[in-house]
Amino acid sequence: MKKRAISAGLRRSNDPSFLILTSLAQGPKHGYALAKDIEEFAGVVLSPGTLYGAITRLEESQLIEPEPEVDRRHPYRITAAGSTALAEVLADMTHLASVGTQRLKTLTWRPA
Amino acid sequence: MRSDATGHRRVLRWYPASWRERYGDELIDLLDDTYGDTPLPVRARWAIVCAGLNERCRDAGVVGATPPRDDRVRGGALIILVAWSLFVVAGSGFAKYSEHWSAVTPHADQLVPTVAFDIVQGAAYVATATCVVAAFISWPSFWRFARREGIGPVLRRVRPAVVAVVVSVLSTAVIVVVAHHLGATNRNAAGPYGVFALSWAALLVLCLGTVVVTIGRVVLRLDYSTRQRRYVSMAASMAMLAMVAIFVSTLVWWIAIAQHASWFFASGVVGRPGISAPMAMVVCASIMLVGVVIAIWGVRRLSLGALGDLLTS
Numbered sequence A: 001m002k003k004r005a006i007s008a009g010l011r012r013s014n015d016p017s018f019l020i021l022t023s024l025a026q027g028p029k030h031g032y033a034l035a036k037d038i039e040e041f042a043g044v045v046l047s048p049g050t051l052y053g054a055i056t057r058l059e060e061s062q063l064i065e066p067e068p069e070v071d072r073r074h075p076y077r078i079t080a081a082g083s084t085a086l087a088e089v090l091a092d093m094t095h096l097a098s099v100g101t102q103r104l105k106t107l108t109w110r111p112a
Numbered sequence B: 001m002r003s004d005a006t007g008h009r010r011v012l013r014w015y016p017a018s019w020r021e022r023y024g025d026e027l028i029d030l031l032d033d034t035y036g037d038t039p040l041p042v043r044a045r046w047a048i049v050c051a052g053l054n055e056r057c058r059d060a061g062v063v064g065a066t067p068p069r070d071d072r073v074r075g076g077a078l079i080i081l082v083a084w085s086l087f088v089v090a091g092s093g094f095a096k097y098s099e100h101w102s103a104v105t106p107h108a109d110q111l112v113p114t115v116a117f118d119i120v121q122g123a124a125y126v127a128t129a130t131c132v133v134a135a136f137i138s139w140p141s142f143w144r145f146a147r148r149e150g151i152g153p154v155l156r157r158v159r160p161a162v163v164a165v166v167v168s169v170l171s172t173a174v175i176v177v178v179a180h181h182l183g184a185t186n187r188n189a190a191g192p193y194g195v196f197a198l199s200w201a202a203l204l205v206l207c208l209g210t211v212v213v214t215i216g217r218v219v220l221r222l223d224y225s226t227r228q229r230r231y232v233s234m235a236a237s238m239a240m241l242a243m244v245a246i247f248v249s250t251l252v253w254w255i256a257i258a259q260h261a262s263w264f265f266a267s268g269v270v271g272r273p274g275i276s277a278p279m280a281m282v283v284c285a286s287i288m289l290v291g292v293v294i295a296i297w298g299v300r301r302l303s304l305g306a307l308g309d310l311l312t313s
Helices: A002-007 A016-024 A031-042 A048-060 A080-105 B008-014 B017-035 B042-059 B069-097 B111-149 B151-180 B184-188 B192-219 B226-260 B279-312
Strands: A064-066 A076-078
Touching (some): A016 A080, A031 A048, A031 B017, A048 A064, A048 B017, B008 B017, B008 B042, B017 B042, B069 B192, B069 B226, B069 B279, B111 B151, B111 B192, B151 B192, B226 B279
16 A cells, blocks of 8 residues: 555655645545635645646545546545555554654754 | 647657546546646646656656566567667767777777777677567567568558668768769868768668667567567667677777877877867767666666566566
8 A cells, every 4th residue: 555655655744646636535526626625724835737737646546536426527536545645644643643743842052 | 548738748759658538538627627728838838748758758658666577578579679779879989989099099009999899799690680680570470460460551560661771872872982983081070061071970870760660669569478578678688788899898998098099089190189088979978878777777677577487487
């Protein structure tokens, strides 16, 4: 699962693939709704080219899948594999965040 | 296919056909939603150009982590073909620039540059031969492709390469005739003939690029058997080794001449002060270096596909 997530570019918190999966965890969305949601919750503006590049990779990796067309729109939803991959990456990030927080608490010197 | 009231659809030409078919309408909808009736901002247009070219490279198996094995071998071989086309350009420049070097190099100092120069020539023959071998290996696939698609569509696909070859031959014939009607002094002068010769060289580079792109577009549609993939991988790897040999030998020749006959890079008069880094050699070696890096990248791509073949055979 991790290999598939990495091949889809799911590694860092600002990866378009990670942001898309996070957005789709809320429910199915089409391209424009995805871009707006990501801008809102992450403050990241994904260009249309970048967004559809990431959607292509995620669909190839079967982490997301298209839903039937609604009003000329093509929504995408996260798959079970996508949920698992997102959960794994979030767990990694949570672990890193907790390690970083712990180390900050025990910081014995003050940076200049 | 929807209407193109906003003109946004034009950006889709940067993407490969298969991608356009699957995601084209969705991307246009997104562009229409985001930018309305206004033209795309330069930054957004540039991002789409980059994304489209990236998809084309993925489609060709040139980049991407998970393309099928067939695509990896084809992509790797095409990368090496691109690298070889760079070597053809740089090698032609080097061949022209290094003309008559032995006439102004002391006899006692000729061994190293002579060996290096011979290796350059020998490796160039080897690399050319591997390209021909790869073409022969691909012939059955091309024949199947021609039977499947029909002669008309295939001829349309290869027409740019045919036109490029005809233009190259005709322009070369013209410059040979012109050169024979001029004296040696006029041929070497930086006058109209120099401009003409440079234009001819630029035209040949353009034709070479056209041929390589056409070959790439055809090869992407060929189906290779496991055995063909293996042989193409071997031929392409051999070409990469030849390119490395050419690059290293060119550097050795350059260093040897700079040490023992540096006047060759300046006035050409024996004993006069010379230079060690003439612009022509810097440009040729730089293009070769880029070619070597691209070729190594191609072999890495190839080896991943070929390794998969070995593991499953």
